[in-house]
Amino acid sequence: MTDQKNILHPDIERLAKQVVDAAFKVHSTLGAGLLESIYEQCLVIELDKRDIKLARQVPLPVIYDGQRIPADFRLDLLVANQIIVEVKSVEALLPVHQSQLLTYLKLSNLQLGFLINFNVPLIKQGIKRIIQKNFAPLRLRDRSFKP
Numbered sequence: 001m002t003d004q005k006n007i008l009h010p011d012i013e014r015l016a017k018q019v020v021d022a023a024f025k026v027h028s029t030l031g032a033g034l035l036e037s038i039y040e041q042c043l044v045i046e047l048d049k050r051d052i053k054l055a056r057q058v059p060l061p062v063i064y065d066g067q068r069i070p071a072d073f074r075l076d077l078l079v080a081n082q083i084i085v086e087v088k089s090v091e092a093l094l095p096v097h098q099s100q101l102l103t104y105l106k107l108s109n110l111q112l113g114f115l116i117n118f119n120v121p122l123i124k125q126g127i128k129r130i131i132q133k134n135f136a137p138l139r140l141r142d143r144s145f146k147p
Contacts, residue, residue, distance in 0.1 A: 012082050022046035023116050027123035039118040040076055040087045054079045060107055084113035093117050105132040
């Protein structure tokens with residue numbers, strides 16, 4: 001039996017494919033060994049060429065017990081207000097990276113995120129797709145958060 005809460009909307013799946021394709025293009029062009037900020041900028045260029053709206057370094061507020069905590073997280077990329085992309089250039093992705101992205105998904109009420117580590121020989125080794133379980137969806141087009 002399929003868990004309905006983990007099925008992604010077809011529009012989000014199409015965006016996800018574009019994100020992965022863009023990461024492949026960046027990595028095949030540049031290879032490993034550069035700074036995260038360089039990969040992030042190049043990923044923005046690739047997604048922009050595909051006419052995909054995105055925002056960089058998006059502040060994500062933390063609300064606790066109805067009060068905003070005076071420190072925000074920053075999302076590397078927010079693709080079409082639907083997918084969080086965290087760009088890494090590390091020796092290996094660690095469980096803390098996955099926990100970080102999962103927390104971002106919960107705080108933003110988004111279902112899908114990618115950890116993309118560009119410091120790998122083959123980019124498919126560096127892409128980790130994370131889906132928030134027990135997701136309570138908002139209307140697809142109304143999802144955004146404001147600082």
